[in-house]
Structures are given as C-alpha cells and as structure tokens.
Amino acid sequence: MIDFLTRRFAAALVTLALATVVVFTVVEVLPGDPALVMLGTDARPDTLAALRAQYGFDQPLPVRYGRWIAGLASFDLGASHAYGTPVGKLIGDRLMVTLPLGALALSWALLVAIPLGVFAAWKHGGPGDWGVMGFAQIGLSVPNFWFGIVLVLLFAVTWQVFPAGGFPGWQEPLNALHALILPALSLSLGEIAILTRVTRSAMLDTLREDYVRTARAKGLSESRVLFGHALRNALIPVATVAGLIAGFLIAGAVIIESVFRLPGAGQLVYDSINNRDLVVIKNVVILFTLLVLLVNLLVDLAYVLLDPRPRVSA
Amino acid sequence: MNAFSRRHVIGAAGALAATAAFGPEAWAQSKTRLVIGMSLEPPVLDPTKNAAAAIREIACPSIFESLGRIDRAGAVGPGLAESWTVSADGKEYVFKLRTGVKFHDGEALDAAVAKFSLDRLFAADSTVPAKSLYTDIDKVEAVDAATIRIVLKSPNSYLLYNLSLGDASIMHPKSAATNDRKPVGTGPFTFKERKEGDSITLARSPTYRDAGAIRLDTVVFKVVKDPSAQVNALLAGDVDTFPGFQAPELVERLRKDARFAVVVGTTEGEVIMATNNGKKPFDSLKVRQAMAHAINREELIGAESGFGTPIGSHFAPHNKAYVDLSKTYPFDIAKGKALLAEAGHPNGFEASLKLPPVGYAQRAGEVLASQLGKIGIKVSITQLQWPQWLSEVFKERNYDLTIVAHTEANDLDRYARDGYYWGYDSAEFKARWREVVAATDFARRDELLKDCQRIIARDAVNGYLYQLAKIGVWKKDLIGMWENSPTPSVDLSGVHWR
Numbered sequence: 024m025i026d027f028l029t030r031r032f033a034a035a036l037v038t039l040a041l042a043t044v045v046v047f048t049v050v051e052v053l054p055g056d057p058a059l060v061m062l063g064t065d066a067r068p069d070t071l072a073a074l075r076a077q078y079g080f081d082q083p084l085p086v087r088y089g090r091w092i093a094g095l096a097s098f099d100l101g102a103s104h105a106y107g108t109p110v111g112k113l114i115g116d117r118l119m120v121t122l123p124l125g126a127l128a129l130s131w132a133l134l135v136a137i138p139l140g141v142f143a144a145w146k147h148g149g150p151g152d153w154g155v156m157g158f159a160q161i162g163l164s165v166p167n168f169w170f171g172i173v174l175v176l177l178f179a180v181t182w183q184v185f186p187a188g189g190f191p192g193w194q195e196p197l198n199a200l201h202a203l204i205l206p207a208l209s210l211s212l213g214e215i216a217i218l219t220r221v222t223r224s225a226m227l228d229t230l231r232e233d234y235v236r237t238a239r240a241k242g243l244s245e246s247r248v249l250f251g252h253a254l255r256n257a258l259i260p261v262a263t264v265a266g267l268i269a270g271f272l273i274a275g276a277v278i279i280e281s282v283f284r285l286p287g288a289g290q291l292v293y294d295s296i297n298n299r300d301l302v303v304i305k306n307v308v309i310l311f312t313l314l315v316l317l318v319n320l321l322v323d324l325a326y327v328l329l330d331p332r333p334r335v336s337a
Numbered sequence: 338m339n340a341f342s343r344r345h346v347i348g349a350a351g352a353l354a355a356t357a358a359f360g361p362e363a364w365a366q367s368k369t370r371l372v373i374g375m376s377l378e379p380p381v382l383d384p385t386k387n388a389a390a391a392i393r394e395i396a397c398p399s400i401f402e403s404l405g406r407i408d409r410a411g412a413v414g415p416g417l418a419e420s421w422t423v424s425a426d427g428k429e430y431v432f433k434l435r436t437g438v439k440f441h442d443g444e445a446l447d448a449a450v451a452k453f454s455l456d457r458l459f460a461a462d463s464t465v466p467a468k469s470l471y472t473d474i475d476k477v478e479a480v481d482a483a484t485i486r487i488v489l490k491s492p493n494s495y496l497l498y499n500l501s502l503g504d505a506s507i508m509h510p511k512s513a514a515t516n517d518r519k520p521v522g523t524g525p526f527t528f529k530e531r532k533e534g535d536s537i538t539l540a541r542s543p544t545y546r547d548a549g550a551i552r553l554d555t556v557v558f559k560v561v562k563d564p565s566a567q568v569n570a571l572l573a574g575d576v577d578t579f580p581g582f583q584a585p586e587l588v589e590r591l592r593k594d595a596r597f598a599v600v601v602g603t604t605e606g607e608v609i610m611a612t613n614n615g616k617k618p619f620d621s622l623k624v625r626q627a628m629a630h631a632i633n634r635e636e637l638i639g640a641e642s643g644f645g646t647p648i649g650s651h652f653a654p655h656n657k658a659y660v661d662l663s664k665t666y667p668f669d670i671a672k673g674k675a676l677l678a679e680a681g682h683p684n685g686f687e688a689s690l691k692l693p694p695v696g697y698a699q700r701a702g703e704v705l706a707s708q709l710g711k712i713g714i715k716v717s718i719t720q721l722q723w724p725q726w727l728s729e730v731f732k733e734r735n736y737d738l739t740i741v742a743h744t745e746a747n748d749l750d751r752y753a754r755d756g757y758y759w760g761y762d763s764a765e766f767k768a769r770w771r772e773v774v775a776a777t778d779f780a781r782r783d784e785l786l787k788d789c790q791r792i793i794a795r796d797a798v799n800g801y802l803y804q805l806a807k808i809g810v811w812k813k814d815l816i817g818m819w820e821n822s823p824t825p826s827v828d829l830s831g832v833h834w835r
Contacts, residue, residue, distance in 0.1 A: 055724025056732065061380070062466040063388025064731055065745075074464045105380035105387075106533055107517040113533060172565060179573045187573035188566055189559065190535060284561050284570075286534025294534070298380060299724045 031323045035316045042312045043095070047088050050305050057104055057299040078104060091305060100306045105298040110306050114288065118310075120190055120203075121280070121287035125272040127207035132214035133265065139215075140222020140261075141249055144230060155219060162216030167275060171209035171282040178205060188284040206283040210275055214268050221264045225257035232256075259329050266322035270315045368834040369554035371815070373827060374567055374576040376583045378534065378560040381517035384503040385457065388466035390744065390825040394581075395537055395558050397503030397826055400441075401522035404432055404451070405501030411656075411746065411823030413501045417446065417523060427492030427777040434483045439544045441527040444509045448479035454507045455487065455500075467504035470495075492775045494782055495747055502824065525551045525830060535560060552833035564696075571597065571810060578811035580818060580827050583696050585642035591810050602807040602821035603655045606742040607648055608697055610705060610800030611730075613737055615760025623680035625797035629666035630673035631712045632705070638803050640700045645803035650790040651749055654804055655821070658783035662794040663801070673712035685713025688737040692718060693726040697805065698740040705740065705800075731758045742805050746824060749773075749789050752798065761798045 058074040059066065075081045079090070094101055100110035143155035179187035185205050191198040229235060230253050238252045277289030288307060295303040379391035384401065398406060398416070406416035418432040438446040457463060458471040465471075473493040478486045489496065499505060512521035520528045525547075526539035537558045541551055559576055561567045564584030570576040571591065582588065582599075592599050610632070618624045634647040646654050649662030677685060690706055692698045706716035716738070721729065730736040736758075743751070751757050753770040769788050776782035794801070807822040814835040819828055 053724075055722065055728050057724075059727045059732060060724045061387050062464070064727070065388065065469055066466050067469050070464050070466070070468050073462055077464065107381045107386075108533065116533065172569075175566075175569050175573075180569055183573060187569040187575050188561070189570075189575060190532075192532060281563050282566060284535070284559075284563070284566055286532060290534050294378065297723060 027327070028320075028323065031320060035320055038316060039309075039312060043092060043309060044088075046305055046308045046312070047091065050301050050308075051084060051087075053296070053299065053301075055299045057301055060299045061104065091302075095306075095309070101302045103295075103300050103303045105295070105300040105303070110303055113291065113303065114307055114310060117286060117288040117291045119193060120285050121273065121276050121289060124203055124207055124210065124276060124279075124285065124287060125269065127203055128210040128214065128272055129265065129269060131207055132211040132218055132268070135211075136215045136218030137222050137254075137258075137261065139219045141226055141254060143219065143223040144226030145245075145249060147227060147230075152223075155223070159216040159219045162212050162219075165212060167209045167212050168278045168282050170212050171206065171279055174205045174209055175282070188282070190285050190287075202283075202285070206279050206285060209282070210272060210279045213275070214272065217268065218261060218264060222257060222261050225260045226253055229253040229256045255329065259326060262322050262325045262329065266318050269318040273311055273314065369552070370557070371553050371555070371829075371832065371834075372557045372559055372575070372577045374561050374570060374579040375558050376560075376562060376567070376579070376581065378562075379537070382520045382528065382531070382537070383508075383516040384506055385465045385508070386517050393503035393825040394827045395539075396520055396522070396524075397506060398524050399526040399539060399556070399827070399829055400520045400524045400528055401503065401506035401508065401516075402524050403501050403503065403505045403507060404434075405497055407498070407501050407824045407826070409819045409821065409823065409828070411821075413497050416501060417451070417507050421497070423497075423777075425777070427494070427775070428489045430487040430489075430496065431480070432485050432487070434485065435546070436483055438523050438546060440509050440512065440523055441521045441542055441544070442509075442512060443544075444511055446507065446509075446523055447482045448485045450509055451485050451507055452477045452479045453510050453513075455485075455505070457508075457513070458505060465504065467499075467502070470499040470502070470504065492777060494774055494776045494779070498747065503826065526556060529555075547830075550830045552831070553829060556829060558827075577815060578809070578818060580807075580809050580811070581822065582808040582810045585644045585696075585806075585808060588642065588644075588808060588810075596812055597810055598813050598815075600809040600811075600818075600820050601644065602809060602819070603646075603653065604744065604805045604807045604822045605653050605746040605748075605824070606744040606805035607651050607653065608645070608701065608740065608742045608802045608805055609651065610802060611739045611741055611759060612799050613734060613758075613760055614762075614798060615734065616737065618680065618682060618686055619737065620760075621680045622796065623676045624682065626666055627673040627676035627680065627712055628709060628714070628800055629797045630669045630676065631708050631714075632666075632800050632802065633668045633708055634663065634803055636708070637701050637704055640704045641697060641803070641806075644806035644808060646806070648801045648804050650794040650801055651743065651752070651799070652786070652790045653746075658786040658790075660787045660790050662790060665794045666797060670711050677712055677714075682713070685715060687715045687717065690716045690718050690738045690740070691721050691726065691730050691736045692739065693721055693723055693730075693741055695723075695742070697742060701740050701802065705802075734758050734760060738800075740802075744805075744825070749786070749793075752789070752793055759798060761793075761796070763792065763796065766792045766796075 058071045058080060062070060062074060102109050103113055106113060139155050143152045146152045175187050178185040186202055190202050193199050235248060235253055238248045276287055277293055280287040280290045292307050375391060377391040379389055379395055380387050382392060382396050384392050384397055402417050404416050404418040405413045408414050417435055417438060419435045421430055421432045423430050434446065434448060434451060455477045458465050459468060459474045473489050473491055475488045475490045480486050508516055525542055525545045527542045529538040529540045531537045539556045541554050545551060561570050564587055567579055568587050568590060588599055591597050612619050612625060614620055638645040647663045648654065649665050652659050690702060692702045702718050706718055709716050730739050750770060752761055753767045766789065769785060773782055773785045773789060776785060809818060811818050816835055817832040
C-alpha cells in the first residue's frame, strides 16, 4: 500500500515538473505584449522599452523560467503586473471563493447523485429508472451558465431571495454562503447528471455479482444489500469520476463566476489572460494543476480505503 | 416592501443570527451610499501607471485631481489651480495653486509637489502611458509656494486640456510609489477598500475643500462584466447605476422599468473601420473611396439598436468645430463598384477584418463585412483578444481592416503621427495639424480643425462609421449624474439622492 502510494506520489511530482515547462512555454508564446496592454495605444516606444526592462520581459527565456521556478520553490510568486498585488495574496483571496464553490457543488452533486443512481439501479427498467435517466439527460444537455441565468431570474430578480451575484467576503459568513448557493447549484447540475449515470451503471454491475446474490440468499434486507454490500463496491468508479469532475468544476467555475460575478480564481485566470498578466497566469495554472493532482492522489487513497485490491496488486 | 427588506425578512426567517448577518444589505439604499456598476475592472488605481480608462473613471477626479478640471460640457475650468495666465507667444503658463489643499494623508499641496508630479510626466525615464501628451514641456519651475511656471519648447494649444486630464493627476512624492494600490490624492473621496475582481469602495474625504458639493458618504464601484448580469444587478437592486451601460440590445428592458432612467448622451468615441493605408490595395485612394461608398451607416447604427450618430470624419458631432462630412461619399453601391473597377479591381478582392473583443465591433463586424461584399470585397472576419489586437493590428500593422472606437478627445493628432497603425502619411495634414497645435487663438483653431476633418474625409483614410452613444442607466431618484462623457470620468460632485 505504501509502495502504491509512493509511486503515485512520484508520478504526480513528475507531472508537475512537466506541467511547469508546458505552462511556461504556452504563456510565453501567447501573442501580445504585456507592456503595451498596460500602457495603451498612446505609449511611446521608449516608454514601452523602459517598462519591459522594469518587469524583466527583456530577459532571455531560460533566465525567466529559472527565476519563476526559483520563486515557486521559495513560495515567492512575485507581484501581479496588472494589480500590483502579490500573486500569492491575489490567488489566495480568489481561492477562498472558488474552492468553497467547487466543494459545495461537488458535495451537493454527490449528495443528490448517489441516492438517485442507487434508486435508478434498484428500480432498473421501471418508471423510476426512466424518470431519473430522463432527468440526467436533461442535466447533461442544459449548459450550466444558462441554468445559472434562469436561477438568477427566478430567485434573484423575481422572488429576490438570493442576490443576483457578487460576493460579500467571508467576514460575513452567512451572506457569503448565501451568495454561493445559486452558483453552486448551477455548477453542480451537469455533475449530478454524470454522477447519477455512473452510480446507476456501477450499481447495476455490482448487483449482478455473486456476492450480492449470496447476500440476498442469506436473507439480508434490501437496504443492507444495496447500501451495505453493493454500493461500497460501486463507489470506486464513482470516486474516480468525482475526481475527474473536480478538475472540470474548476474549468466550469470560470463561466459560472462570470454569470454570478464572483471574484474567484476562474475569473482571475480569464482576466489575467486578457491583461497578459503573465506572472499571474503561470502561477494560477500551476496551482490548478497541483490541485487536480492532489485530488487524484486523494482518489487513489480512496481506492485503497474502498477496495483492498490495489494494495496487493501494487 | 423593497427588494432589500424582503430579502432581509426571508433571511431572518432562518435564525436571529441570520438577521444580523443580512443586516448590512438593508443599508444599501440609505441615502448617502451609491453603488456604481462598471463594465471593466481597473487594474491598478494609478492613472500614471496604466492606460485603462476604468482607472480614470473611478479615480479622476474623485481621488486624484489635476491643475484644471474638465466639466460636464467638456470645458476646462479651475481644478487644483485656481487661475492661470498664458504668455502671448503661448510658450509660458503660470498657474496659481489653491492654498490650504491637503492630501488624504494630511500632506499639503504646494508648488514643489505640483512640480514633482508634472516632472514625472515628461522625464526621460518616465513610464507614464500618456507621456507623449507632455513632451512639449521644456521645464516646470516652482516660482513660490503657490505658483508654478511651465515653459514649453513650442506652443501647444492643447496643454491646458491635457493638464486637466487624469493622466496629469497631482500626486505627492510620499505616496506616488504606492498609489497603484493605495491611491492618495486631494479629491473629494478617499480610497477605502478594494476587493480585486469585485469592488472598490471610496469614502467621503473629511478634508475636502468644498464639503457642500459632496453629498455621498460611501461610493462603491462594482465590477459587472457580463451584459445580462448587468441588467440583473440593476433589476435586483444590487447596483444603483451603470453610467456607461454596454449592451444597447438590452436597453428596452430597462426602459420599461419605472424605477430607472435611461439617459442617452454623447461620447468622444468615433467608431471607425480602420484601414491599413500602407498596404495594397488600401494604399489606393480609389479603393478607399469605393469602400466609403459601400458603407451604410444607418444599417450599422441599427446593429447598435439605433444608438449612435453618423460621422464622416474623425471628429465628435457635439464639438463646436465639427463639420458634417457624412455625405462626402454617400452610400452608393454602383459608384463603389465603379471606383473599384477604376482602381483595377473589377472583380473585387479578398480582405481580412480583425475584430477586437468589444461589443460595438462584434455587432458591426458582420454587417460591415456584408456591406463591403456588395461591391465585391470578400471579407473574412478574425476575432482577436485585446492584447492580440494591440500587438498584431496596432503595433505590427499586420492587418487590412479593423473596427475600433477612438475614445480620446482631440485625437485628430493621430493622423499626423509617423508610423501610426493606419499608415497614413500626408504632408498637407501634418502642416495643418502643426498650425492647430501652435494656434493661440481658439476661434482660429476651430477653423483649422475643420480643415483637418475635411482633409481626412476627402482622403477616406478610414471608414468613418458613427459616434458612440453614452447610455446611462440610473435609479430615477439619483440626481446629478453626467449625461455626456466628455472625458473618461465618473464625476460625483453634486450627485445625490432625492
């Protein structure tokens, strides 16, 4: 088991190292001159050159890569060109919105999808199954930003029980949570659909297993068969997909944050790309990579806890 | 029951604690607090560090003031300078500063501080975005504690105007380096708090000289980029006003709502089909004239839901030196085709139209492409991000056509610049522009400006489409907002709730 996890951890480190090279290269080849973006169309060539030198844009690429990695290693990310704020603080503030949003959406998705999936598998082929699958199909087809706009029109504009957008900050914890509910609901819609389908098919597979028949033959109650025996094994693919979805949630957050004007990390990436705030883009993307790697490591850990077999095969 | 109290009640239904937490929102409509919606987020808050218009909208003149001040009609009046004199040859300006002016951190304004600020604008190592507006200045001298003299290398009839822009904000040496994040100025509002990506909060300055003119205690600038989110923010009561509403197609919805006033005013933004005069076949006057005949301005303004005024040159119709040249090359497809044939392109040609990611360009792009298609020019549209547009179109001049609004006031000087992205080079225009700049008599200058408009209209340098409208939306009981936008600024003096 330790060996299995060590190998996964080493693989994650290699991935991270490769990611820094890819991210740096992509950011550097982005067309656009950050100095020109800052100084605008009236800037004189000498002014642009002075600003480029000030920010080190005139240094050769390997030097700039080296400086960035050295900064990363010493947790000194530098300051945003656009905002003038230290990148660490900028990203930290934004993650305080995006991480709770993603966590809320994922928890909500799991909370709804697993019972629904189990129910659909239990009622396999019946109207209950059809109902759940129909719902999942709609959830997959509806774009989450559109769902978000509908939620705003209903709950913020018409009934005015939720704010139409914005984020008051965690100094007002209840207001902050209040502001995250509609965005988390919109963000979770597609994930609910996917997780419901995965849970259902995984349950259908496990329900056909011999040990389930044995459990039923022993005379165990249906709920113990479903939740005590079948679900535990069915959760392995669900955990895998939930891990993958965590990555998509971050991507989906870019749009949902824009609909609800949440000052989250997704918006930060979007704005930084538009401002060519290179130092912010690089660090945010690497941080996201790190997060996804971390989630995947946690999923690996979850495998081990859910199913002893990887401990042996590793 | 208004929006806030209804939300308040539902919040309170949960628990008493919730009542307390939702409490502050109930204050959102108290009568000295104003929430202003902004389409774009300013990067830093120092106008001498970044060219973004949003910085000027928020900070100038609410936080930072300049020697002169541009009023709602676009005229220059006293700002931090209470008066000035100009020498007969137009090369020497003497400014009398207001006395007793304090910066928000308690520092005093004097001639040395003003000199420091102005020196930064044109210094050799200056990285001020608008440096080119101030390079005619030879030196700035502090005559006494309240007087400065500015000596020019050559007369510049726009100097007073340029010294009244946010670009020439007067800053104190002690705070200049940190103004990007903690702006400290002399204006009616102090910087209180910024939540990046969300909002910027200003509070009334206790030391402002004209306390009676300021009737708001707290001003929050809230960033709402998405147009439908802007409408929702207004409808839900999260935002009191959008001084510059960016989605003309959604205005009808707001007009139907009795709570809001929709006020259409003027801007300094000319929307043009910028043309690469330095590249074949656009170097041919006949080709440019042919394109000018193909442009149907009514249809383009229709794509803006009817907002905008047709123009025929690069000049704002509300300016008193304006001449209407929109009929120089009237909409006439047959004539356009004939001119194209005369220029040696009887079957037309292919051209690219590179669009920046701004609403008006997106809306006009397809319409313009189809209009040019009618005289045989096959236009392919490419969408660019703003930094790409700046590098590819503006800096490298790697383009045929683009659509962009030139939003600065008095920006005809671009036609006299060498190496500008239009590639226009006219000795006649340059000579006339030199006279404009050197003019010491403003009536004479207006006549020269009319000549300048005629020259570029005749040369069909760019396709002149329409003047952007300023669409202001605010709650009906909000008084004193500017109807027009003579300069990028949200001037809050006198703004108050009924």
